[in-house]
Amino acid sequence: MARRKLSLVALCALLLIATGQATVQASPSIVFDASNGRIVAHEDAFRRWHPASLTKLMTAYVTFRAIAAGELALDSPIEVSKRASAEPPAKMGYKPGAVMTLDNALKMMLIKSANDIAMAVGENVGGTVPAFVARMNGEAARLGMTDTHFENPNGLHSPDQFTTARDLGLLVMAIRREFPQYAHYFAIEGLVAGKAKMMSYNLLVGRYAGADGMKTGFVCASGFNMVGSATRGGRTLVAVVLGRKSALERTEAAAALLDRGFAGSAGDGTTLASLPAYGLVGMPAPDMREEVCGKKKPEAAQSEAAADHEADAAKSPWLEKLEKPNLVAVGLGGATGPVPLAWAEARAKYADVPIPTPRPDYPPAVTKATAQGDSATTAN
Numbered sequence: 576m577a578r579r580k581l582s583l584v585a586l587c588a589l590l591l592i593a594t595g596q597a598t599v600q601a602s603p604s605i606v607f608d609a610s611n612g613r614i615v616a617h618e619d620a621f622r623r624w625h626p627a628s629l630t631k632l633m634t635a636y637v638t639f640r641a642i643a644a645g646e647l648a649l650d651s652p653i654e655v656s657k658r659a660s661a662e663p664p665a666k667m668g669y670k671p672g673a674v675m676t677l678d679n680a681l682k683m684m685l686i687k688s689a690n691d692i693a694m695a696v697g698e699n700v701g702g703t704v705p706a707f708v709a710r711m712n713g714e715a716a717r718l719g720m721t722d723t724h725f726e727n728p729n730g731l732h733s734p735d736q737f738t739t740a741r742d743l744g745l746l747v748m749a750i751r752r753e754f755p756q757y758a759h760y761f762a763i764e765g766l767v768a769g770k771a772k773m774m775s776y777n778l779l780v781g782r783y784a785g786a787d788g789m790k791t792g793f794v795c796a797s798g799f800n801m802v803g804s805a806t807r808g809g810r811t812l813v814a815v816v817l818g819r820k821s822a823l824e825r826t827e828a829a830a831a832l833l834d835r836g837f838a839g840s841a842g843d844g845t846t847l848a849s850l851p852a853y854g855l856v857g858m859p860a861p862d863m864r865e866e867v868c869g870k871k872k873p874e875a876a877q878s879e880a881a882a883d884h885e886a887d888a889a890k891s892p893w894l895e896k897l898e899k900p901n902l903v904a905v906g907l908g909g910a911t912g913p914v915p916l917a918w919a920e921a922r923a924k925y926a927d928v929p930i931p932t933p934r935p936d937y938p939p940a941v942t943k944a945t946a947q948g949d950s951a952t953t954a955n
Contacts, residue, residue, distance in 0.1 A: 602818045603740040605847075606832035609751050609804065609811040612744070612846040615836040620741040621852045623722060623860040624817040627792030628688045629738070629800050630730030632746055633711050634696060635685060638677070639754045640714065641700050646917065649678040651699075652910035654918070658704075659694040662729065666691040667768070669907065676912070679905045685790060686763045686903075687773045690729040697728030702917030704728065718745050719848065722857065732794040737860040740815045744847045747789060747802060747813050761788030761804070764900040772902060778826040778893040779803045781900060783833070789813070791825070795868035796860075803829035805837075812836040820867055826893045 603619040641647055657671040667689045669675075675683075675692075677699075683692040694704070701707025704727065711725040720742035726733035751758065764781045765774040779786040785805040792800040798818040803826075805812055814832035819825035 604816045605740040605744055606814040606836050609813050614842045614845050619854050621739050621854050621856045623737040625797035625860050626738045627794045627797040627800050628730040629792040631684055631693050632790050634693055634728045636750050637710050638700050647915040648912040650912035651677045653677050653680040653695050653699045655695045659691050662690040662694050674910055675907045676910045681760050682905050685760050686766050686775050693729035699915045699918040702921035718749050720745050732796045743815045763903050765902045766905050767902045768905050781897045795864040796862045798863040798867045799825040801825040801829050805833050823891055
């Protein structure tokens with residue numbers, strides 16, 4: 576009987592969400608120990624949510640795996656395609672054909688949350704966007720992210736792009752366990768490109784004691800998402816917060832969860848892997864557009880750059896400017912490493928030039944053969 580009642584409740588919720596008659600009340604979250612995955616606290620951890628730019632965590636993970644496989648290196652060139660340059664903000668705004676090192680591309684993607692650079696990374700590492708997205712979903716399945724699906728490398732809104740707080744926890748665990756050498760990318764306080772200074776959207780970094788990452792995300796449909804991590808006394812905790820109504824609110828929520836963990840709360844021993852599924856499992860991810868953006872912001876407000884960080888500030892310590900932020904310089908050029916394997920193969924296949932082929936040894940009187948290859952662009 577209890578199971579039947581739960582099913583009816585879930586069905587009613589689904590109908591309300593589908594018809595747009597329900598407001599989004601849940602704010603999924605989870606906080607856990609990064610060393611063993613033990614959960615301190617969780618709420619609606621299995622509810623689907625649009626990840627927004629938290630998607631870039633998977634883009635980074637797939638790229639780290641590609642480096643480990645010898646497909647490219649940190650000094651490999653990342654070329655901006657016409658498609659990548661056309662992505663909406665947040666972005667770096669480089670023109671098609673611009674080239675940077677993968678090292679700089681990762682910094683721009685993870686700190687500036689640049690959608691154009693994330694798309695370029697996906698194209699270069701995967702060869703094509705569909706190929707890279709297939710790798711993203713393949714890695715999600717391998718990691719046990721049972722209710723996650725990706726549609727693009729940067730997190731710009733797609734109704735079919737979703738994840739859960741618990742699944743994101745598994746991804747974070749994999750990044751930290753397999754690639755500790757790349758932890759510094761997530762802890763940068765800000766970037767400087769020429770005269771432009773770009774501070775991290777993660778308001779914990781530089782303000783919360785021990786904060787060392789990892790990523791924020793925002794589109795109107797998702798609300799304000801965050802993965803915040805901090806290390807104290809050799810212990811690293813990670814808080815995943817989804818669907819908040821402002822950058823300040825998500826920061827306060829993440830800080831409160833981390834505080835709870837560092838205060839000594841250790842949960843009941845349940846881990847990310849052993850936590851049984853519960854709640855509105857498999858339900859469509861809600862759309863927070865009306866609650867977060869409504870009529871105040873245009874439909875184009877689809878990125879972290881469009882978020883109003885000053886909203887409801889009330890002299891919050893999380894919005895105070897850092898006195899001496901550690902800014903890391905980024906820019907174009909310096910790419911002396913090997914061309915990404917998949918990108919080189921894609922360019923060879925779709926290059927907009929004739930592909931030479933061996934010419935048969937005809938007698939002089941016979942007309943020489945010519946070879947024409949396929950002609951197409953690299954845009955996907």
